[in-house]
Amino acid sequence: MILIYGPAGSGKSTQGRMLAEKMGRTWLSAGQLIRDSHRFDEYTSKGTMIPENILVDLLWENMNAVFKDGGEVIFDGQPGSVEQVGMLEEKGVFTHTEFAVLLKVPEEELLIRLAERGREDDNVEVWKQKISYFEQKSYSFLTEMKSRGVQIYEVDGVGSIKEVNQRIMELVQKN
Numbered sequence: 001m002i003l004i005y006g007p008a009g010s011g012k013s014t015q016g017r018m019l020a021e022k023m024g025r026t027w028l029s030a031g032q033l034i035r036d037s038h039r040f041d042e043y044t045s046k047g048t049m050i051p052e053n054i055l056v057d058l059l060w061e062n063m064n065a066v067f068k069d070g071g072e073v074i075f076d077g078q079p080g081s082v083e084q085v086g087m088l089e090e091k092g093v094f095t096h097t098e099f100a101v102l103l104k105v106p107e108e109e110l111l112i113r114l115a116e117r118g119r120e121d122d123n124v125e126v127w128k129q130k131i132s133y134f135e136q137k138s139y140s141f142l143t144e145m146k147s148r149g150v151q152i153y154e155v156d157g158v159g160s161i162k163e164v165n166q167r168i169m170e171l172v173q174k175n
């Protein structure tokens with residue numbers, strides 16, 4: 001499994017979907033799973049964080065269903081707490097992980113992209129909260145992952161969708 005992380009608007013879903021298609025894998029997006037399950041609507045509408053143990057269960061359920069079928073996964077999501085890394089490891093997520101990608105995009109560019117996307121649950125206050133949460137949490141989350149043996153590559157997320165995809169494909173070929 002390849003994990004793709006980045007703040008809201010960094011292109012995780014765009015890149016995840018494209019990579020899955022190119023590699024013949026199943027694309028799983030934490031954001032999409034959360035929205036589809038409706039279990040977390042109360043949290044997402046306010047932009048507050050959802051209970052991570054329930055989230056990790058939901059993620060693992062969906063990943064494991066693919067693995068049991070002999071499939072492979074491209075996953076995209078946002079970093080959570082340091083404790084979430086322990087929860088993911090306990091489920092066995094990292095034994096299935098090849099490497100992780102962190103998409104780097106400056107805040108000004110994120111806000112432009114999100115304004116253009118205009119998804120139903122998008123609003124400026126929620127985005128700003130998400131971006132600031134990301135800045136606070138991503139470093140410790142990813143450092144904790146690294147300490148548990150997950151290789152993390154920073155990828156420049158600015159440029160055309162195709163250019164960013166090529167940067168990720170180079171990592172796939174190297175690994």
Ligand SMILES: Nc1ncnc2c1ncn2[C@@H]1O[C@H](COP(=O)(O)OP(=O)(O)O)[C@@H](O)[C@H]1O
Nearest residue numbers: 007008009010011012013014113117159160161
């Ligand atoms: N490289 C890119 N350049 C410009 N816009 C992009 C790029 N990648 C994605 N987008 C657009 O930015 C918005 C957010 O992308 P999305 O994949 O939904 O991000 P995330 O899943 O990280 O929230 C979408 O409207 C998408 O079409």
